[in-house]
Amino acid sequence: MGSDGIFYTNRRSFMKWSAILGSSFLGRNSVFKEIFIPYNPEKPQDNESKIIRTGCPAHNCGGRCLLKVHVKDGIITRIETDDRPGDDISDPQLRACIRGRSYRKRQYHPDRLKYPLKRTGKRGEGKFERITWDEAYEIMYNEISRVIKQYGNSAIFIPYGTGSYTNLNGRWPAVRLMNLLGGSLGYYNSYSWACTNIATPYVYGTLNTGNQRQDWLNSKYIIMWGWNPAEMKDGTNSEYFIRRARENGARTVCIDPRLSMSAIALADEWIPIRPGTDAAMMSAMAYVIITEKLTDDDFIRRCCSGYDSTQMPAGCENEESYKDYILGTRDGIPKTPEWAEKITAVPAATIARIAREYATIKPAVLYQGYGMQRRAYGEQTVRAGAALSAITGNIGIPGGWASGLGSQAGGEPFWSVFPSGENPVKARIPVYLWTEAIIRGKEMGPADGVRGVAKLDNNIKLIWCIASNILINQHSNINRTAAILRDENLVEFIAVQDNFLTPSAMFADLVLPACTQFETWGVEDGWKYGEEVFLTPKIVEPLYESKSDYRICADLAKRFGVWNEFTAGGRDEKAWAEWIIDEIYRKTRFPEMPAFRELEKSNAGVYVKPVSKPVVAFADFRKDPVKYPLKTPTGKIELFSKPLHEMNNPEIPAVPKYIQEWESPFGKEAEKYPLQAIGHHYMPRVHSTHFNNEWTSEAFPQVVFMNKADADKRKIKNGDIVKVFNDRGALVARCRVTSKIMPGVIDIPQGAWYMPDKEGIDRGGNINVLTTERWTALAKGNPQHTIMVEVEKFKG
Amino acid sequence: MPEYAFYINSSACSGCKTCQVACKDKNDLPTGVNWRRVYEIEGGGWKEENGVFVSQPYGYFLSLSCQNCENPECVKACPTTAMHVNASGIVAVDSELCIGCRYCSWACPYGAPQYDQAKKVMTKCNLCEDYLSIGTKPSCVMSCPMRALDFGTWEEITSKYGTGENVFPLPDPSQYKPGIVIKPHRNSAMTRNDKAYIAENEYK
Numbered sequence A: 001m002g003s004d005g006i007f008y009t010n011r012r013s014f015m016k017w018s019a020i021l022g023s024s025f026l027g028r029n030s031v032f033k034e035i036f037i038p039y040n041p042e043k044p045q046d047n048e049s050k051i052i053r054t055g056c057p058a059h060n061c062g063g064r065c066l067l068k069v070h071v072k073d074g075i076i077t078r079i080e081t082d083d084r085p086g087d088d089i090s091d092p093q094l095r096a097c098i099r100g101r102s103y104r105k106r107q108y109h110p111d112r113l114k115y116p117l118k119r120t121g122k123r124g125e126g127k128f129e130r131i132t133w134d135e136a137y138e139i140m141y142n143e144i145s146r147v148i149k150q151y152g153n154s155a156i157f158i159p160y161g162t163g164s165y166t167n168l169n170g171r172w173p174a175v176r177l178m179n180l181l182g183g184s185l186g187y188y189n190s191y192s193w194a195c196t197n198i199a200t201p202y203v204y205g206t207l208n209t210g211n212q213r214q215d216w217l218n219s220k221y222i223i224m225w226g227w228n229p230a231e232m233k234d235g236t237n238s239e240y241f242i243r244r245a246r247e248n249g250a251r252t253v254c255i256d257p258r259l260s261m262s263a264i265a266l267a268d269e270w271i272p273i274r275p276g277t278d279a280a281m282m283s284a285m286a287y288v289i290i291t292e293k294l295t296d297d298d299f300i301r302r303c304c305s306g307y308d309s310t311q312m313p314a315g316c317e318n319e320e321s322y323k324d325y326i327l328g329t330r331d332g333i334p335k336t337p338e339w340a341e342k343i344t345a346v347p348a349a350t351i352a353r354i355a356r357e358y359a360t361i362k363p364a365v366l367y368q369g370y371g372m373q374r375r376a377y378g379e380q381t382v383r384a385g386a387a388l389s390a391i392t393g394n395i396g397i398p399g400g401w402a403s404g405l406g407s408q409a410g411g412e413p414f415w416s417v418f419p420s421g422e423n424p425v426k427a428r429i430p431v432y433l434w435t436e437a438i439i440r441g442k443e444m445g446p447a448d449g450v451r452g453v454a455k456l457d458n459n460i461k462l463i464w465c466i467a468s469n470i471l472i473n474q475h476s477n478i479n480r481t482a483a484i485l486r487d488e489n490l491v492e493f494i495a496v497q498d499n500f501l502t503p504s505a506m507f508a509d510l511v512l513p514a515c516t517q518f519e520t521w522g523v524e525d526g527w528k529y530g531e532e533v534f535l536t537p538k539i540v541e542p543l544y545e546s547k548s549d550y551r552i553c554a555d556l557a558k559r560f561g562v563w564n565e566f567t568a569g570g571r572d573e574k575a576w577a578e579w580i581i582d583e584i585y586r587k588t589r590f591p592e593m594p595a596f597r598e599l600e601k602s603n604a605g606v607y608v609k610p611v612s613k614p615v616v617a618f619a620d621f622r623k624d625p626v627k628y629p630l631k632t633p634t635g636k637i638e639l640f641s642k643p644l645h646e647m648n649n650p651e652i653p654a655v656p657k658y659i660q661e662w663e664s665p666f667g668k669e670a671e672k673y674p675l676q677a678i679g680h681h682y683m684p685r686v687h688s689t690h691f692n693n694e695w696t697s698e699a700f701p702q703v704v705f706m707n708k709a710d711a712d713k714r715k716i717k718n719g720d721i722v723k724v725f726n727d728r729g730a731l732v733a734r735c736r737v738t739s740k741i742m743p744g745v746i747d748i749p750q751g752a753w754y755m756p757d758k759e760g761i762d763r764g765g766n767i768n769v770l771t772t773e774r775w776t777a778l779a780k781g782n783p784q785h786t787i788m789v790e791v792e793k794f795k796g
Numbered sequence B: 001m002p003e004y005a006f007y008i009n010s011s012a013c014s015g016c017k018t019c020q021v022a023c024k025d026k027n028d029l030p031t032g033v034n035w036r037r038v039y040e041i042e043g044g045g046w047k048e049e050n051g052v053f054v055s056q057p058y059g060y061f062l063s064l065s066c067q068n069c070e071n072p073e074c075v076k077a078c079p080t081t082a083m084h085v086n087a088s089g090i091v092a093v094d095s096e097l098c099i100g101c102r103y104c105s106w107a108c109p110y111g112a113p114q115y116d117q118a119k120k121v122m123t124k125c126n127l128c129e130d131y132l133s134i135g136t137k138p139s140c141v142m143s144c145p146m147r148a149l150d151f152g153t154w155e156e157i158t159s160k161y162g163t164g165e166n167v168f169p170l171p172d173p174s175q176y177k178p179g180i181v182i183k184p185h186r187n188s189a190m191t192r193n194d195k196a197y198i199a200e201n202e203y204k
């Protein structure tokens, strides 16, 4: 580490942040001294050490794990994990990862928000003063009332966010409160799965395309395409299930620009591929499978639509079928492995071999990771992968996999169960387009993906951002977003409610300190997979003046005179947890599970339903597609989609196609910015959560990963400080020169905290100063991995 | 024969460092003090031929703490007998006797003794002796999401897993007789003909 101190690989406090960034940003702000005093427990509550089992305060990591939390004198002293005996594959231990195990460093971080804060300087400048909760509520009440009166409820927006939340905390209670007050602007879709959420149903009519994961043990061949479960989780134990599948004889291949943790620990073979070209390799695989007659013809005939000219939907008989595209019948370009080799940088022979293996070593899984759909044409990748599953007939059988989103069939976890009520405002925007709704909301209609109304009747005027760093850190093109948020004529009031003064909170007019999930009651579900529900009890008291998200909203409800309705007659957090377990889970997903009181008394922390016979998605459909049709227009798997065809947009083809990205190594932009930059989900944090955790950051510091060939060209040595830039912005970070990433590609793990210096260069290493606000054609989703950049040694 | 042994399944290790942090949490270790350390080994390179990459970069991970050697160099190097083999056969530091001279950390070929700057004493993995005494496996072993670690007496571990193999970058074990049984990652074979390195050491 250099003596310049711009990196904090270890203990980073806001005091240090202010030192790093210079006085113009934070340094003159005396209030920080007062706010960031270290926690000093006042009154010990009890002397006995207790062990409480609970769910990890997970933050959208992709897993849900069990923690055994030791508490003494009201302080968490140790965090262990699931040690239930057995660890059988039907009910494996839910062992927490580094993020869960290092939670004490987040819980007792000296920078925890302690009091409500009011902005004193310019917006975004980060100057605040301490105020009382009474004053804070008064401001919230006045601003919400004013904006409703002046503009209407649709000018209020509660953004997407996955920070400190459970099924009871985070934004849900605020949505409930707003719905009682006339509603707020809604959104749909997510930043995680924008393209696959929208594209998968065009193929399958559902998002539940996944078998239960134990079924991977029945597979003989598994392609992990851009999928890195060892690092980003995608279900607690997903990586362990793959290990067990291999022990059962499955061969595993990982296709990824990076030699990822999963490529090392889980794969027999790693194939590096140029980012954004997956659909080209998939199409070439289809070419081999089709021309070598390795297709499952019976399955295609019975279950698919649009494969070739014999099965085109009515009215589209003369359109280009999937097979036409692959063979190049219409466009004159057969999608051969040689064609794809030039695009993907994967040798043609390798493409052909993987195609043959996938089509013949059955049953086979083609699992799509989500990074490759967070790209310019992410929708194409999702559909191209699904098409491979379909033409090889790897659908509806044990050990197979339909690809697409892959939410588990036969009992999807609940994403939200807190009853936030009906939103009287019918308008919903695509989640990624909220900055558009700030600057030109009133012009936005269905062409911008707006649902529920013909046109928005407002621009966003008030933002209440809860457990979310989307406001600045996680949204694309930070410099643009910052300029929009700084303009107080656009959004007139911003409240941020969180555990820390995050980069988003820096842009708040009012900061409300929320407590952590150890400090309130909650209920958590098993994320995308898993047959379990966690009860997360209140284990310690909220630190300082922080309060639960629910409590903050209930207090506000009182001011608005809707307390009785909001609390359903006086329920507190625990009463809601009880209601959720007893009235929702026991009446729907797990009728056999113990009642809340038993669950609480047992201190089990979790109820698990073992999976001994994993459900296979589409099994009925495969057997009898007429009797069990899909919810697509034809009832079949749609390789050609008539609804997409009718959109008549070259960026939304009716059959999945490889389309060169708008920023690409093949484009003119590569002359100025020759390197592709991706931002993978990094082990030490969940998006931006835990960026300030000293234990996880010590283990995995923020770096830019770069291949030696690219580094040599730029005279960059391992450990050098580098500047990464394009027309949208610049960041500075330490460079890790490695052989584990392909030449021409750099990786800036996403989620680092944005910390601009005086020149506006980000010193935190946040990739979003480089990403574009442009959205994908169909899903209106975030293409945050499609960017071109240049890197140089930093002279600063 | 060493008294105890860790089983380290490097072929299943994802390098997630959960074990490292589980240890820190149990033992309240500050930043910079890591009784268990996960090493990231990498090597190989890239070659471009006609626009495609024929490449063989490789990597694997190795999670190490204290190997509780039968011939502990750390004990031999300690001028004050602070580093000693305790009654349970565990190599341990007596912090009362430790003068912070760090000789043990130079002598140990595995980087196990970890100096605590604040306390000015040497510290190290104690095999979670308190857990062993109540019949629980060490914290690191219990933490591993990949189930890549195990612990027991040398007899237990070797009868379950054999004696394993020595892999880069570990020294020849015959001199120290460390209590570790390693199931190598297939990539560790690559290090025989190629100059591999520990990634972290190169840039931290």
Ligand code: SF4
Pocket: A056, A057, A058, A061, A062, A063, A064, A065, A095, A096, A097, A098, A099, A100, A101, A233, A236, A686
């Ligand atoms: S995977 Fe998620 S839930 Fe599990 S320990 Fe890690 S952060 Fe927590």
Ligand code: SF4
Pocket: B022, B023, B024, B026, B027, B035, B036, B065, B066, B124, B125, B126, B127, B128, B138, B139, B140, B141
């Ligand atoms: S045995 Fe205990 S002290 Fe030693 S490395 Fe493992 S967790 Fe740490």
Ligand code: SF4
Pocket: B012, B013, B014, B015, B016, B017, B018, B019, B020, B038, B061, B063, B143, B144, B145, B146, B147, B148, B149
């Ligand atoms: S917890 Fe297990 S998989 Fe993770 S680094 Fe340690 S030994 Fe490897």
